[in-house]
Amino acid sequence: MSRAAETVGGETEPWEEVTPDAARRLLVAAVEAFAERGYHATTTRDIAGRAGMSPAALYIHYKTKEELLHRISRIGHDRALAILRTAAGGEGGAADRLADAVSSFVRWHAGRRTTARVVQYELDALGPEARAEILALRRQVDAEVRGIVEDGVAAGEFDVPDVQGTTLAILSLCIDVARWFNIEGPRTPDEVGALYAGLVLRMVGARPPGDART
Amino acid sequence: MSRAAETVGGETEPWEEVTPDAARRLLVAAVEAFAERGYHATTTRDIAGRAGMSPAALYIHYKTKEELLHRISRIGHDRALAILRTAAGGEGGAADRLADAVSSFVRWHAGRRTTARVVQYELDALGPEARAEILALRRQVDAEVRGIVEDGVAAGEFDVPDVQGTTLAILSLCIDVARWFNIEGPRTPDEVGALYAGLVLRMVGARPPGDART
DNA sequence: GCCCTTACTGAGCGAGCGCTTAGGCTCGGG
DNA sequence: CCCGAGCCTAAGCGCTCGCTCAGTAAGGGC
Numbered sequence: 507m508s509r510a511a512e513t514v515g516g517e518t519e520p521w522e523e524v525t526p527d528a529a530r531r532l533l534v535a536a537v538e539a540f541a542e543r544g545y546h547a548t549t550t551r552d553i554a555g556r557a558g559m560s561p562a563a564l565y566i567h568y569k570t571k572e573e574l575l576h577r578i579s580r581i582g583h584d585r586a587l588a589i590l591r592t593a594a595g596g597e598g599g600a601a602d603r604l605a606d607a608v609s610s611f612v613r614w615h616a617g618r619r620t621t622a623r624v625v626q627y628e629l630d631a632l633g634p635e636a637r638a639e640i641l642a643l644r645r646q647v648d649a650e651v652r653g654i655v656e657d658g659v660a661a662g663e664f665d666v667p668d669v670q671g672t673t674l675a676i677l678s679l680c681i682d683v684a685r686w687f688n689i690e691g692p693r694t695p696d697e698v699g700a701l702y703a704g705l706v707l708r709m710v711g712a713r714p715p716g717d718a719r720t
Numbered sequence: 721m722s723r724a725a726e727t728v729g730g731e732t733e734p735w736e737e738v739t740p741d742a743a744r745r746l747l748v749a750a751v752e753a754f755a756e757r758g759y760h761a762t763t764t765r766d767i768a769g770r771a772g773m774s775p776a777a778l779y780i781h782y783k784t785k786e787e788l789l790h791r792i793s794r795i796g797h798d799r800a801l802a803i804l805r806t807a808a809g810g811e812g813g814a815a816d817r818l819a820d821a822v823s824s825f826v827r828w829h830a831g832r833r834t835t836a837r838v839v840q841y842e843l844d845a846l847g848p849e850a851r852a853e854i855l856a857l858r859r860q861v862d863a864e865v866r867g868i869v870e871d872g873v874a875a876g877e878f879d880v881p882d883v884q885g886t887t888l889a890i891l892s893l894c895i896d897v898a899r900w901f902n903i904e905g906p907r908t909p910d911e912v913g914a915l916y917a918g919l920v921l922r923m924v925g926a927r928p929p930g931d932a933r934t
Numbered sequence: 935g936c937c938c939t940t941a942c943t944g945a946g947c948g949a950g951c952g953c954t955t956a957g958g959c960t961c962g963g964g
Numbered sequence: 965c966c967c968g969a970g971c972c973t974a975a976g977c978g979c980t981c982g983c984t985c986a987g988t989a990a991g992g993g994c
Contacts, residue, residue, distance in 0.1 A: 528941075544844070546760035550982060560943050565983065567941095627841070627899075630758070671907070671915045674900070679889060682896040685841075686888070693885070701885045708922045742971080764952060774973050779953065781971095936994090943988080951980075959972080964965100 520585055520618070524577070529567040531557040536574045541620035545575055545631040575628060576636045582625035583643040589614055590650045600658030601712040607654060608680060608706045609699035615683040616695035622684035651677055655710060665711030676706050734799055734832070738791070743781040745771040750788045755834035759789055759845040789842060790850045796839035797857040803828055804864045814872030815926040821868060822894060822920045823913035829897040830909035836898035865891055869924060879925030890920050 524530040535556035539548040550571050554561045568574050593607035615622040629640060652673040658664035666672050683698060693701075738744040749770035753762040764785050765775045782788050807821035829836040843854060866887040872878035880886050897912060907915075 526941095544758065544760060546758055547845075549980080551980090561982090562944080562984075563942055571982070631761070667918075668915055671912075672919065675893060675916065675919055678896040678900060679893050682892040682899075685896075686892060698885075701882055702889065704881075705886065705889055705923045708925065709919045711922065740971095763950080765950090775952090776954080776974080777972055785952070938991105938993090940991085941989090943986105945985090945987105947982105947984075949981080952978100954977075955975090957973090957975105959970105961968105961970090964967090 520621070521581070523581070526567075528557075528559070528563070532559070532564055532567055533574060533578060537578055537620055537624055540575065540578070540628055541623040545571075545624075545628045572631070572633060572636070575624070575631055578621070578624055579629065579632065579636075579640050580643075582621050583640055583647075586611065586614060586622075586625065587643060587647055587650070590647060594650045594654055600654055600661055600663045601707060604651075604654045604658065604710065604712070605703040605707060607651060608676065609703040611680045612683050612699040612702045613695045615680060616687040616698050619684055619687050619689070622681075626681050626684050648673060648677060658710060658712065663712055672709060676709065679706070734835070735795070737795070740781075742771075742773070742777070746773070746778055746781055747788060747792060751792055751834055751838055754789065754792070754842055755837040759838075759842045786845070786847060786850070789838070789845060792835070792838055793843065793846065793850075793854050794857075796835050797854055797861075800825065800828060800836075800839065801857060801861055801864070804861060808864045808868055814868055814875055814877045815921060818865075818868045818872065818924065818926070819917040819921060821865060822890065823917040825894045826897050826913040826916045827909045829894060830901040830912050833898055833901050833903070836895075840895050840898050862887060862891060872924060872926065877926055886923060890923065893920070 521530050521534055524533050532553060536548070536553045539552050539556060542548075550564050551561045553571075553574070554564050557563075564571075564574075568577075589610045590607055593610050594603055596603045596606055598606075615626075629637060632640065652669060655664060655666060655669050655673055655676075659666050659669065679702065683702075687693075687695075687698065735744050735748055738747050746767060750762070750767045753766050753770060756762075757766075764778050767785075767788070768775045768778050771777075778785075778788075782791075803824045804821055807824050808817055810817045810820055812820075829840075843851060846854065866883060869878060869880055869883050869887055869890075873880050873883065893916065897916075901907075901909075901912065
C-alpha cells in the first residue's frame with residue numbers, strides 16, 4: 507500500500523484533539539446525527555441524547571449548534587488536506603503521486619463516510635465567515651491536485667487539454683464517494699480507492715504502470 | 721450537437737405537465753427553495769411566499785410538504801431517465817452513444833441545476849414508500865449506462881476491467897455536477913458536457929474519435 | 935470546614951414550525 | 965338573480981425547535 511495509506515488506516519477516531527472528553531463525545535454524536543439526517547433535520551436534543559447528556563449540556567461546550575458543525579467541518583477539511591499533501595509531496599513520478607492521492611482521498615471518503623458527508627455536504631449550513639474559512643481550505647485542496655496534474659503535463663507523463671476542468675472532475679469523482687458509498691456494499695474502501703486511481707490515470711492520459719503501449 | 725441535446729435545450733420550464741397553474745407555481749417555488757436551502761431548512765411559508773400566496777394555499781394543491789418533494793423528485797427522475805434513454809437508444813457505436821449520454825446527462829445537471837440538486841440530494845427526506853419508488857428509477861438509470869458500457873466491451877470498443885464499478889463512477893461524476901456547477905462560473909453546461917464526455921471515453925479505454933493510435 | 939470553580943440537570947421561554955379551520959370572493963349554469 | 969363549486973386568506977392550534985437559567989453535586993486549595 508502507498509505511503510499516504512497509514513494516515514487513514516492507523517487511527518480509530520480522529521477526534522483525539524478535541525478536549526475535554528465530554529466535548530468530544532458531543533462532537534462525535536453530532537457527526538453521526540448530521541451524517542444520518544442532515545444538519546437542519548438534527549435537533550440539539552438528539553445530539554445530547556446520543557452523547558448521554560441533557561440538552562443543556564451541549565451549550566457548556568459549544569456556543570451554538572452551528573459552532574459544532576464549524577468545528578467538525580474545520581477538523582475534517584484539515585485532515586483531508588493533510589492526506590492529499592502527504593501524497594502530493596511523495597517522491598515518485600506524477601502518475602504515482604496522483605494515484606496515491608486519489609486512492610488515499612477516496613479511502614478517506616469511503617472509510618470515514620459519516621465525517622466526509624458532513625464535511626462535503628453541509629457547507630451551506632454555515633454562516634458567511636465560517637463558510638469563507640472552509641472555502642479557503644477547499645481552494646488549497648484543489649491547488650494540491652492541480653499541482654500534480656500540472657507536474658505530469660510538464661514532464662510529458664500526462665495528456666490533459668484542460669487542466670483546471672480535469673482537476674475539478676477528479677476531485678468531484680472522489681468527493682461524491684461520500685454520497686453513495688455503503689459500508690455494507692460489495693466494495694471495501696481500499697478496493698474503491700484502487701479502482702478510482704486507475705480511472706483517474708486514464709482520465710489524465712497516463713500510461714498504466716507496466717503498460718508497454720505507446 | 722447530439723440527438724439527445726434538444727431534450728434539454730428546447731424547453732424553458734419542464735413543469736408544463738403540472739396543472740392547474742397555481743399548483744405549478746407552488747412547485748417551481750418549492751424547487752427553488754429546496755435547491756437553495758435544502759428541504760428541511762425550507763418552510764411552507766417560504767414556498768407559498770415565493771409563489772405569491774398565503775401559507776394555507778399550499779395545502780389546497782398538496783397534502784403535505786413531503787408530497788411536493790415527492791412530485792418534484794418523480795418528475796425530475798423521469799426527465800433524467802428519458803434523456804439517458806434517448807442517448808442510449810441512438811444508432812452510433814457504443815462510444816458515440818456513451819459520449820451522447822454523458823454530455824446530455826451533464827448538460828441537464830448543469831443547466832437545470834436547481835432541479836437536479838433537489839432530485840439528487842434530497843432523497844433521504846422522502847418517506848419509505850416514496851423513496852423506494854425513486855430508487856427503482858435510479859436502478860433503471862444505472863442499467864441504461866451499464867448497458868452502453870457492456871455493449872462497448874462486447875464490441876471490443878472499450879477496455880473495462882470492472883463494468884459495474886466504472887458505471888458507478890461515470891454516473892457519480894455526472895451527478896456531482898449538480899453540487900459544484902455555478903451558472904456564473906467560467907463554463908457553460910455545453911462545455912462541461914463536452915469535457916466530461918471526453919473524460920468518460922478515456923475512463924472506458926475508448927479511442928477518441930479520429931485518433932489513429934492502436 | 936469553607937468556598938470557589940467546573941460540569942451538569944430540570945424546567946421552561948419565545949419563536950417558528952407544519953398544518954387546519956372558518957369564512958369570503960369569483961364565476962358559470964340555471 | 966341566486967347558487968354551489970373552486971380557490972384563496974386570516975387566524976390560529978398544537979407542537980417542537982434552539983437556547984437559557986437557577987440550582988446541584990463533585991473536587992481541590994487553604
